[in-house]
Amino acid sequence: MSAAPVKPAEKFKQIKIECENWVGLTAEKRGNMYIRDRINTLTGLPFRDVVANGHGTAQFSLSYLVREMPSTKFRAYWVAVNDNIITVNYTQKVSIGLPATMLLPYVTVTPNNYSEVYLGEFTMATYQPSMLIYLTAANSTSATANLLVCDYIRLEPVFKLISMIYTNKKFPMKTMIAVALVLAAGSAVAQNPAQPAKAPAAQERDAIRLLNGVIKDAATGKPAAGIRVEVEKFSAAITDTDGKFNLKVPSWNSTVIISGEGYDKRQVPLKGRKSLNVSLQDVTHQSFNETVTLPMGERSKLTTTASVTQYNVDPWVHNSETPDALLQGRISGLNAIRRSGTQGAGANLFLRGYTSLYGTNKPLIVIDNMLYDNNDYGQSIIANNYTNPLALIDPKDIDNITVLRDASSIYGTKGANGAIIITTARASEQATRISFGAFAGFNSAPKQLPVMNAADYRVYLSDILQSKGLTSGQVAALPYMNDDPNNPDYSSYHFNTNWQDQVFKNSMSNNYYLKVTGGDNIATYGLSVGATSNQGTVRNTDLSRYNTRFNAEFNFTRKFTGYANLAFTYNEQQLKDQGIADQTAPIFLSLIKSPFLNTHVVNEEGVQSPNLADRDTTGISNPTAVINNMQAYNRYYRFLGSFGFKYDFNDNWSANTLFSVMYDKVRENIFVPSAGVAKDTLDNAIAKNRLGTQVKRIYSLYSDSRISYRKNINNIHNISANVGLRYQKNSSEQDYALGYNSATDELVSVQNGVAALRQVGGGIGEWNWMSIYLNADYGFRNKYFLSFNVAADGSSRFGKEAKNGISMSGTHWPVMPSIGAAWLISSEDFMQTSFVDVLKLRATYSLTGNDDIGNYTARQTYGSQNLLGMQGLVRNGIANPALQWETVKKLNGGLDVALFNERVSLSLTCSGTIPAICSYTNRSHRLPASTPS
Numbered sequence: 001m002s003a004a005p006v007k008p009a010e011k012f013k014q015i016k017i018e019c020e021n022w023v024g025l026t027a028e029k030r031g032n033m034y035i036r037d038r039i040n041t042l043t044g045l046p047f048r049d050v051v052a053n054g055h056g057t058a059q060f061s062l063s064y065l066v067r068e069m070p071s072t073k074f075r076a077y078w079v080a081v082n083d084n085i086i087t088v089n090y091t092q093k094v095s096i097g098l099p100a101t102m103l104l105p106y107v108t109v110t111p112n113n114y115s116e117v118y119l120g121e122f123t124m125a126t127y128q129p130s131m132l133i134y135l136t137a138a139n140s141t142s143a144t145a146n147l148l149v150c151d152y153i154r155l156e157p158v159f160k161l162i163s164m165i166y167t168n169k170k171f172p173m174k175t176m177i178a179v180a181l182v183l184a185a186g187s188a189v190a191q192n193p194a195q196p197a198k199a200p201a202a203q204e205r206d207a208i209r210l211l212n213g214v215i216k217d218a219a220t221g222k223p224a225a226g227i228r229v230e231v232e233k234f235s236a237a238i239t240d241t242d243g244k245f246n247l248k249v250p251s252w253n254s255t256v257i258i259s260g261e262g263y264d265k266r267q268v269p270l271k272g273r274k275s276l277n278v279s280l281q282d283v284t285h286q287s288f289n290e291t292v293t294l295p296m297g298e299r300s301k302l303t304t305t306a307s308v309t310q311y312n313v314d315p316w317v318h319n320s321e322t323p324d325a326l327l328q329g330r331i332s333g334l335n336a337i338r339r340s341g342t343q344g345a346g347a348n349l350f351l352r353g354y355t356s357l358y359g360t361n362k363p364l365i366v367i368d369n370m371l372y373d374n375n376d377y378g379q380s381i382i383a384n385n386y387t388n389p390l391a392l393i394d395p396k397d398i399d400n401i402t403v404l405r406d407a408s409s410i411y412g413t414k415g416a417n418g419a420i421i422i423t424t425a426r427a428s429e430q431a432t433r434i435s436f437g438a439f440a441g442f443n444s445a446p447k448q449l450p451v452m453n454a455a456d457y458r459v460y461l462s463d464i465l466q467s468k469g470l471t472s473g474q475v476a477a478l479p480y481m482n483d484d485p486n487n488p489d490y491s492s493y494h495f496n497t498n499w500q501d502q503v504f505k506n507s508m509s510n511n512y513y514l515k516v517t518g519g520d521n522i523a524t525y526g527l528s529v530g531a532t533s534n535q536g537t538v539r540n541t542d543l544s545r546y547n548t549r550f551n552a553e554f555n556f557t558r559k560f561t562g563y564a565n566l567a568f569t570y571n572e573q574q575l576k577d578q579g580i581a582d583q584t585a586p587i588f589l590s591l592i593k594s595p596f597l598n599t600h601v602v603n604e605e606g607v608q609s610p611n612l613a614d615r616d617t618t619g620i621s622n623p624t625a626v627i628n629n630m631q632a633y634n635r636y637y638r639f640l641g642s643f644g645f646k647y648d649f650n651d652n653w654s655a656n657t658l659f660s661v662m663y664d665k666v667r668e669n670i671f672v673p674s675a676g677v678a679k680d681t682l683d684n685a686i687a688k689n690r691l692g693t694q695v696k697r698i699y700s701l702y703s704d705s706r707i708s709y710r711k712n713i714n715n716i717h718n719i720s721a722n723v724g725l726r727y728q729k730n731s732s733e734q735d736y737a738l739g740y741n742s743a744t745d746e747l748v749s750v751q752n753g754v755a756a757l758r759q760v761g762g763g764i765g766e767w768n769w770m771s772i773y774l775n776a777d778y779g780f781r782n783k784y785f786l787s788f789n790v791a792a793d794g795s796s797r798f799g800k801e802a803k804n805g806i807s808m809s810g811t812h813w814p815v816m817p818s819i820g821a822a823w824l825i826s827s828e829d830f831m832q833t834s835f836v837d838v839l840k841l842r843a844t845y846s847l848t849g850n851d852d853i854g855n856y857t858a859r860q861t862y863g864s865q866n867l868l869g870m871q872g873l874v875r876n877g878i879a880n881p882a883l884q885w886e887t888v889k890k891l892n893g894g895l896d897v898a899l900f901n902e903r904v905s906l907s908l909t910c911s912g913t914i915p916a917i918c919s920y921t922n923r924s925h926r927l928p929a930s931t932p933s
Helices: 009-023 063-068 200-206 408-415 454-467 472-477 499-503 586-592 623-629
Strands: 048-052 055-061 073-083 088-096 100-109 113-123 132-139 148-157 209-217 228-231 235-238 244-249 255-259 266-269 275-280 291-294 297-300 308-312 334-338 347-351 364-367 398-404 419-424 433-443 507-519 523-534 542-555 560-574 600-602 608-612 631-648 653-672 690-713 717-740 759-780 784-795 806-808 811-813 815-824 836-850 862-867 870-875 886-899 904-911 917-924
Touching (some): 235 244, 266 275, 364 408, 408 759, 586 623, 784 836
Parallel strands (some): 209 275, 364 419
Antiparallel strands (some): 088 100, 209 244, 255 266, 398 419, 542 560, 862 870
């Protein structure tokens, strides 16, 4: 709805008096600026009033309106009056509860004048008495003493049927109440009002074009009311009950942003059109208009030059997955290969295949702007076990996961293989919200591999033995080949045991999750706690995990904000050896163990003993003995915390800094019994039983500080730039001890083993990393986009005599630049009548570097060695002081297409040279029963 027409001078005086009376200011008040965006206290309810340096905040309870007038329809107006000698520029923010926030357009009020903006219609029936309204105002003008500058909210009943509005002394009809009510219902504020004075700025606004149109629901074809339609930083409007709107636009080539609660956000270029009909998809719809999380902040996917994909996590669907395994099959070009079926093992991630023969091929993990170390330092003493750091993150704490395929020029040598940016959930509104979930799952044992039964295996074994030169008589004389029931060994070798049944089982899993969010206009918070129990499908393996996370955002002042992210997780898991550990891995043993053998000792009469059977005559361990008596424990915890601050110098310049700390500890214990398990051969002894313990630690400090610049010039040029410094200091330590041949299987600690056979070892690693980066982006008319990124890294891993890069203080730093360009063809005027919603070409060229070359590979290192009881040092390798980073040149191109109101979309990406690595995403959405015109 358009702004109210200019009122006569008498009306201005009336509003001025109204403002003075309600707000409590008079012209005789002296001092600096008086901004009083108030909520009237005539209801008798408390409110908070803050006034300082031209910025004000007020809050007001809805309890009276909700109780007394729940069905009354109101029209709301924002009114600003300026009895000053200079022009006042307003920016406003109104919010309720706070389920949402709406921004008033940029409003200019000339001297001795006022402005009025229509906010919309609403009723109180949809609100709770405990809700609060917040109104925050700011202006860029210093007022002259003795003169009045104020703004307020006016509420007028649409139907004057309730006489109590006039008679109740506590609630006059023109009650000032902060009106984000419209937005809380998914609506938003109206457009910029016209100004009565014909100053140059006002004359320019008078020439602005008026756009009209209709917004509909794509699924039903019905009008969508309360939808916000805006030109960024220029004007805004909301749709009425018929979905119609009127909006002033600076140009017929402007881009209109359409958003509403429950709907997918759309950016629609006008392309010369003066009328707009748009159908909105629901919020779950994945489109090219979505906002993606990038290293420098959130940004529309349409305006990016890089290849980026975002996956929005449904917290109540993925309740027992790990974040890495969660991505399997969801992101084109990202291969997620599960390590095993073990709980929490996760998946190996490879973005666009392999690019290195010697370094890592894993993408960088970034969580809430912190580099997340996803490496398992030091080999596990549990055979083929992998400790997965990402398993410590509860998927229900994740809001979205962004995959950035080109990240080296942003994250330096850490981003050689792209980056996966995980954003955890935080409070989306200020109203207190408590969410609880209890999940139960059934784990089905895997389908068994086909193996021979006892009869078939005996025939197969006979053939094998005869192929070795034994005669038929010699084979028949063997105790396990004898078919005479009177033979004393007959009972021991005539079973038909399914060893896979002895190893696998069906099981249950449980997951409990509690989340509390809330806050006020000063701070918002989100606290979550979770507990997981998963019994596993291999017998006597289970997992218990306890996690907690706290996220908070702070508004210290209008310009100074901050945030905190704290997480702690404890993981305890009972495991077994995995893979091809031929003596101790129960799954492997269940596939090779003779089926005619029994799990327990059997006497000559065939009576089963409670004692488990020992290894067989061929030296194969008893899988049941391994399952029941082997111990393998992994206890793992990680603390991750960060604090960040942001200061806005003005509308264009800001400074950000982030500090984080991570501490990680893994403790493992194993015991392999002698009963039922094959013996192991050491260098100087035969090991009957085996014992071990290991502790691994990693400690990391990380900081990221940058200066940012943002500028929008007449909605034609969009410029942004960032320059910053990242620093990371890491240290890791591994200590292990292995023992052998304790006196009995009851003694399971390392100190109970034979001292002469004990093995002690480990390692210590320290490495530092620093990166200086620059990012610049330019957009012209939201159609043509350019980006430039460059990072220069310093690392303790590089050799002192490295040749490439730039030299700084005697150390060579690799320089990794990238340049990108994109053309949004669908925004061109010649595409005005096309059925193509999005058509975008993009390309990037980058030089990437990889610093995964080992902490001390460039240096001469030594290791300990025992010789005849004497401990000494020996060289581990030859120093290579010229060792440097690994470099790869990448050329990437892509095409994004969306058709039929974005119900069908295609994204094609090619990277590399020859051969190119191409991936594509094809999304189709079910058409509604009746397609709106």
